[in-house]
Amino acid sequence: MDFTLSEERRMLLETTDRYIRDRYPIETRQANVQREEGFNRDTWKELADLGLVGALLPPEAGGFGGAGEDLAVVFEALARGAVVEPFLASGVLGAWPLARAGGHTSVLEQVIAGEALIAFAHGEPQGRYGPSYVAATAASNGEGGWSWTINGRKTVVLNGDTADWLIVSARVSGHTDEEEGLSLFLVPAGMAERRGYDSVEGGRAAEVILSDVRLPAENLLGESGAAYPLIEETLARGALALSAEALGLMEVCKDMTLEYLKTRKQFGRPLGAFQALQHRMVDMALEIEQARSSVMLAAGRLEGERIERERTVSAAKHLAGRVGRLVAEEAIQLHGGVAMTWEYALAHFAKRLVMIDHLLGDEDHHLQRFMAFSRMQEASS
Amino acid sequence: MDMNYTPEEQAFRDDVRAWLAAELPNPLAAKVKGGKRLHREDYLTWHALLRSRGWLAQHWPVEQGGAGWTPIEKHLFEEECVAAGAPRVIPFGLNMLGPVLIAFGSDTHKAHYLPRILSDEDWWAQGYSEPGAGSDLASLRTSAVRDGDHYIVNGQKTWTTLGHFANKLFCLCRTDPNAAKPQEGISFLLIDMDSPGVEVRPIITLDGEHEVNEVWLTDVRVPADNLVGEENKGWTYAKYLLTYERTGIAGVGYSKNALGHLKRVAAAQSHNGAPLSQDPLFAARMAKLEIDLLAMEMFNLRVVAAAGEGKAPGPESSLLKIKGTQVRQETTHLLRRALGPYAMPFLPEQFDEGWNGEPVGPDDAGPIATQYFNMRKVSIYGGSNEIQRNIVSKHMLGL
Ligand SMILES: Cc1cc2nc3c(=O)[nH]c(=O)nc-3n(C[C@H](O)[C@H](O)[C@H](O)COP(=O)(O)OP(=O)(O)OC[C@H]3O[C@@H](n4cnc5c(N)ncnc54)[C@H](O)[C@@H]3O)c2cc1C
Numbered sequence: 001m002d003f004t005l006s007e008e009r010r011m012l013l014e015t016t017d018r019y020i021r022d023r024y025p026i027e028t029r030q031a032n033v034q035r036e037e038g039f040n041r042d043t044w045k046e047l048a049d050l051g052l053v054g055a056l057l058p059p060e061a062g063g064f065g066g067a068g069e070d071l072a073v074v075f076e077a078l079a080r081g082a083v084v085e086p087f088l089a090s091g092v093l094g095a096w097p098l099a100r101a102g103g104h105t106s107v108l109e110q111v112i113a114g115e116a117l118i119a120f121a122h123g124e125p126q127g128r129y130g131p132s133y134v135a136a137t138a139a140s141n142g143e144g145g146w147s148w149t150i151n152g153r154k155t156v157v158l159n160g161d162t163a164d165w166l167i168v169s170a171r172v173s174g175h176t177d178e179e180e181g182l183s184l185f186l187v188p189a190g191m192a193e194r195r196g197y198d199s200v201e202g203g204r205a206a207e208v209i210l211s212d213v214r215l216p217a218e219n220l221l222g223e224s225g226a227a228y229p230l231i232e233e234t235l236a237r238g239a240l241a242l243s244a245e246a247l248g249l250m251e252v253c254k255d256m257t258l259e260y261l262k263t264r265k266q267f268g269r270p271l272g273a274f275q276a277l278q279h280r281m282v283d284m285a286l287e288i289e290q291a292r293s294s295v296m297l298a299a300g301r302l303e304g305e306r307i308e309r310e311r312t313v314s315a316a317k318h319l320a321g322r323v324g325r326l327v328a329e330e331a332i333q334l335h336g337g338v339a340m341t342w343e344y345a346l347a348h349f350a351k352r353l354v355m356i357d358h359l360l361g362d363e364d365h366h367l368q369r370f371m372a373f374s375r376m377q378e379a380s381s
Numbered sequence: 382m383d384m385n386y387t388p389e390e391q392a393f394r395d396d397v398r399a400w401l402a403a404e405l406p407n408p409l410a411a412k413v414k415g416g417k418r419l420h421r422e423d424y425l426t427w428h429a430l431l432r433s434r435g436w437l438a439q440h441w442p443v444e445q446g447g448a449g450w451t452p453i454e455k456h457l458f459e460e461e462c463v464a465a466g467a468p469r470v471i472p473f474g475l476n477m478l479g480p481v482l483i484a485f486g487s488d489t490h491k492a493h494y495l496p497r498i499l500s501d502e503d504w505w506a507q508g509y510s511e512p513g514a515g516s517d518l519a520s521l522r523t524s525a526v527r528d529g530d531h532y533i534v535n536g537q538k539t540w541t542t543l544g545h546f547a548n549k550l551f552c553l554c555r556t557d558p559n560a561a562k563p564q565e566g567i568s569f570l571l572i573d574m575d576s577p578g579v580e581v582r583p584i585i586t587l588d589g590e591h592e593v594n595e596v597w598l599t600d601v602r603v604p605a606d607n608l609v610g611e612e613n614k615g616w617t618y619a620k621y622l623l624t625y626e627r628t629g630i631a632g633v634g635y636s637k638n639a640l641g642h643l644k645r646v647a648a649a650q651s652h653n654g655a656p657l658s659q660d661p662l663f664a665a666r667m668a669k670l671e672i673d674l675l676a677m678e679m680f681n682l683r684v685v686a687a688a689g690e691g692k693a694p695g696p697e698s699s700l701l702k703i704k705g706t707q708v709r710q711e712t713t714h715l716l717r718r719a720l721g722p723y724a725m726p727f728l729p730e731q732f733d734e735g736w737n738g739e740p741v742g743p744d745d746a747g748p749i750a751t752q753y754f755n756m757r758k759v760s761i762y763g764g765s766n767e768i769q770r771n772i773v774s775k776h777m778l779g780l
Contacts, residue, residue: 128652128657130653156742195741198726277767329710332757337510340587342585351587
């Protein structure tokens with residue numbers, strides 16, 4: 001085993017770290033959040049020019065990375081700035097289905113260059129975190145020269161309000177929760193009705209309504225009715241990226257708390273002199289090491305066999321939720337009142353850390369998935 | 382042992398319930414239940430209703446215009462109010478300063494201030510904490526220097542809850558910087574916030590709301606008559622205030638109500654085609670919370686009953702504070718979790734009364750995530766949970 005990063009990834013990490021340190025202080029992050037789009041297009045372009053979107057995609061798709069380790073390195077590093085630019089929406093969830101399905105290379109090129117945005121319009125109002133819950137329909141009717149007509153409603157679509165393109169999942173057959181019968185489509189975002197809003201921790205999302213959206217044959221991605229494996233793979237990449245992001249946020253919360261315990265004095269001593277607090281710091285650090293290890297494992301298994309991939313990704317995302325909440329709550333508690341303020345940066349890192357558990361499946365969802373895939377693994381061995 | 386309320390207590394509960402049903406305005410209850418922002422007027426409306434019934438000063442003796450309730454009655458009253466969607470009573474004048482004045486104030490103070498608290502002519506704020514003095518309150522540095530028949534006050538208070546609504550501040554100040562122990566040089570002063578030199582600056586909390594403030598005091602002239610009790614004895618009064626009223630500390634009523642809300646939300650969310658409340662993991666989380674709450678209610682009643690027999694609250698009140706805040710925080714955590722992706726949409730305008738836009742997700746999803754973040758405060762203030770543990774461990778280990 002070798003736990004060191006390759007030379008390329010080390011450079012990627014250094015570049016990202018340097019950018020965050022020099023160009024993305026918390027004030028910039030907060031100013032970007034306040035923008036109408038919920039992020040800054042110029043910042044996004046700069047980050048894309050550094051190759052940070054390309055790093056998330058394999059060479060076949062015009063990128064220069066795309067492995068689990070690449071995702072983990074980039075997302076952990078971005079978390080140090082609580083970056084709100086649409087890496088997850090566009091760089092992972094949006095770009096991956098396109099990259100895998102092939103074709104549409106000019107769209108992908110623009111995405112990698114930070115010039116176009118894609119959002120993944122998959123979740124639906126009654127679906128919670130269910131990966132195959134799709135009630136939206138796609139009919140192949142050939143009407144007026146069109147091949148497909150899409151109808152449905154998608155909910156909490158990350159960066160869906162500003163995306164130029166949507167990847168929409170729709171059902172060609174089967175009942176609402178079935179894995180069979182799903183297709184993915186590339187939809188020009190302007191063809192959907194969209195209602196954008198802020199999300200609690202910064203960032204934007206949208207409700208998306210598709211009413212009789214007509215598409216030509218080439219906008220179907222991959223084979224009709226057989227998109228579930230690709231959806232699952234996309235969600236796994238997203239969950240790994242979020243787990244790595246959570247890890248970066250945990251490190252920031254831990255570092256800030258440690259620093260605070262060394263400097264804040266009460267009862268004539270630094271808070272860090274109180275053993276009750278020392279042990280809490282140690283527990284936090286220990287759990288973060290566990291989370292880090294689970295992210296490394298999932299990153300290494302991302303491109304491997306399905307059951308092992310799903311099991312390890314779910315383990316990582318489960319810990320991201322469980323440890324994430326612990327670290328966010330402990331960091332606030334150990335700071336005392338100051339962490340309750342908008343002005344103090346910690347609050348924003350802690351909020352993002354907590355809210356990651358609401359994206360692509362929470363702690364319980366992934367616990368159940370882990371159990372299900374573990375049973376499958378046992379059954380097949 | 383009898384695990385039931387007496388017929389008299391039951392009758393009291395019925396009386397309160399009927400009164401609330403008749404008097405609490407529906408729009409106000411709807412605002413409270415919907416998690417909308419409450420304004421100064423909302424609290425004043427509620428106070429006026431309670432006043433008209435003689436129930437405003439719940440912790441004062443009848444002679445002073447109080448309700449004269451037993452601890453059990455206070456407990457029942459709180460539970461009924463929360464269930465009905467009543468706002469909280471603003472505690473600073475009624476539950477904090479009032480008892481201190483009744484115990485330590487001069488006759489002039491009592492005659493002047495108590496009626497003004499009862500009539501809501503004054504809105505008091507609590508000026509204890511400072512940037513450098515949180516858990517270690519006795520290290521406070523705001524100074525009060527005698528100058529003829531005035532004190533000149535300089536310093537900064539912080540975390541002053543609803544200080545932007547207040548016209549008065551009860552304030553701990555250092556009057557003897559050379560005292561042998563820091564606790565011995567502190568005095569309890571009543572400050573008019575309209576005085577020159579008082580400046581209130583908002584602190585926006587992590588949920589984006591304005592609830593706390595900084596209060597800057599620069600050469601504020603305070604009449605020496607506004608000293609409560611004796612000079613340099615303020616710590617005794619301050620501590621009396623902090624430990625005086627402990628029946629509500631567990632927040633049983635609040636948590637029971639919130640648990641009901643949680644069950645409704647979980648039943649309305651779907652998970653794998655069934656209500657989330659039937660998901661084994663989520664159902665187990667809710668059941669554990671309910672068990673904690675059930676036990677805590679009994680624990681609280683045991684302490685309340687002991688208080689009714691005149692026993693001084695011991696370390697149990699610290700234990701209740703810890704468990705009560707854990708249960709409250711767990712409830713808001715599960716509410717947030719229940720919403721799934723719908724915890725994310727943030728439409729702060731929907732916290733305003735009269736907003737009739739379309740929510741994203743379930744109708745009552747709006748404030749839930751922000752309430753979870755806001756609720757982090759309960760384990761920090763009122764003596765942090767770590768400080769409560771210090772109190773209990775000293776007691777247990779006989780230190
Ligand atoms: C929303 C809100 C409203 C408030 N309203 C008011 C108000 O109206 N008036 C007012 O005067 N104050 C108010 N407070 C202040 C509150 O009382 C203080 O926040 C509290 O006393 C903690 O102080 P601190 O925030 O400075 O934290 P610190 O005292 O700096 O503590 C930081 C951390 O260290 C821990 N710690 C400190 N000492 C020890 C020790 N000896 N052993 C182990 N752990 C320790 C604490 O528990 C905490 O976890 C409010 C606070 C909040 C958050």
